[in-house]
Amino acid sequence: MATNNQTAKQAMTASDGNASDVNKTSGLERSAILLLALGEKDAAEILRHMGPKEVQDVGLAMASLTGVSTDQMEAVMHQFVSTLEKQTALGLGSDEYIRNMLTNALGEDKAGGVIDRILLGRNSKGLEQLKWMDPRGIAELIRLEHPQIIAIVLSFLEPDQAAQVVSQFADRVRTDVIMRIATLDGIQPVALQELDEILEKQFSGASNVKSSNLGGVKTAAEILNMLDGAVESKLMEEIIEVDSDLGQELQDNMFVFENLIDVDDRGIQALLREVSTEQLLLALRGADEALKEKIFKNMSKRAAEMLKDDLEAAAPAKLSDVEASQKEILQVARRLADAGEIMLGGGGDEFV
Template identity: 60%
Template sequence: MANENTPAEADGGLTKLGRLDRAAVLLMSLGEKDAAEILKHMGPKEVQRVGTAMATLNNINQTQVEGVVAEFLEAVSGQTGMGLGSDNYIRNMLTQALGNDKAGALIDRILLGGNTTGLDSLKWMEPRQVADLIRHEHPQIQAIVVSYLDADQSAEILSNFDEKVRLDIIMRVAALEAVQPAALHELNDILERQFSGKAGAQTTSIGGVKVAASIVNFVDSTMASDLLEQIKEVDEDLGIQIQDLMFVFDNLVDVDDRGIQALMREVSTDLLVIALKGADPMVQEKIFKNMSKRAAELLRDDLEAKGPVKVSEVEGAQKEILTIARRLADAGEIVLGGGGEAMM
């Protein structure tokens, strides 16, 4: 990614931009159509984070833009008047990417700070907000909400409840198979009271042991261990089923080489270094052997040079990589070994 500038000139404040800000600058530089195509491949949480970063960008100079573009190996020469932070740009881009309904919900949250409607609106909310919303509702309603949302968001929602409630919810999630219209009507009534919106009520498959395992998989490791033990105390067979279906970072050793190589193409070096700091040596070797000799040497050097990293940061990086792995598995691009295959 070299250019003719000196390192100091090439940086131009680039190091001050975090990963989200860099992604936002890159999307803003691509134009609405191309940026929209990229956003189509992101999940709700990713779109919200990047969209918020775009909406709050300020004081971005051209040197920083060029540095970001060079870093991502893209050419944006001539696009100097981007109008960073433009509300119209963000509205048009998100509408192209998500359609009017979903974009409207996200635009309200990013640009207007407004509320959204319907069950899908919960996907755009912070986990603590969702927890507060359902805290005093019937446990079965809580289980339906947790089952419906993405596993990582649901795990954060559970962390806002005490142990007894967490256990009750996850047990109910594991027992769910299909939700009847009456239950969805009740849930929609709750949402309408909060958001004054409309939502449909059709029977749908939701929950189950696999969903419960996926949620527990995203819970903090200590909390997950405690929760599994509590589940086993109530229903040992169910606890074992959930444990068998969980896929953790160390299980990457069971993924075939082709799958690891596909996964590595989607993971940034910075994220990988942090994740491997606390990984089992067998996982590290699995990663190294599926890289070129030069790339593996550089990664080893980065690991040695990396100073102490907080356990929370390591776990966060590992969960990000697991999220990517599950996305690739859902798309049929890789097969997760062991319990991971059942997580799809």
């Protein structure tokens, strides 16, 4: 049963990026509809094979669903079955296969961090359990550790979760930790295994860490991207004051909402399929006219006119709410970029 549900989870992930004329809902919404259709027992089995971020996202999507029609349900089930029929188990479970495949697809430089995160995440227990914890709880757990240890732990977390943890620290600690993440050039497997075991003793189980390529400028930039705008600006000022070259390198690798202007039309269209109108309406309050026009031209004429009217009629919104909505859209953009569906224009030709 577990194997079947794991395959089902893989098929859900595969169908997530496929646009369909019969289905205008996002991939996340389709996954939510499918899980609701399967019933509690089977849905729970599938969720068991997902990571904490995936569980949170799909759970929120399920809670937000209203008025799902029979036609929508049938369309989602048909697409899922069609995708599932194309799945095989060939090549699964082989570390060497995964390494070679990703290296050939992405190149050695780009694939390194992805490979290590996949294999380390699979084998780790102590560090992995942090991903399920509340950011405040993680901060309390590592607050008294050496800043280098904190930097390693944060490098292992997803950028948005790491950003929430960083927000719990004092300003001085934030600056120190971010700079250490940016200059972190991997860690010896033995040292990482010891850290994993220390954390695991506070939980349970055993570990077998085999990978060590954590940290770096890109990781630090992704965490900075997820911070509150005011916190991010202050941190960058302090980093530039201490090390102007590092500050510039971080800025070069950061991708902000305004950078969406550099995404091609096909990428914008893919992004719009995954973003709700409410999210977009709030995010565009703080966008310049050039970006707004790019968004409008990649929508249907009727949808663009409706969005323009809504923007003109909308009441003032808090800057913090606008920034939060923009960061949520950037998270979707990065997910699509990681899946190879769009290419983000910030930081050269890197997929971020």
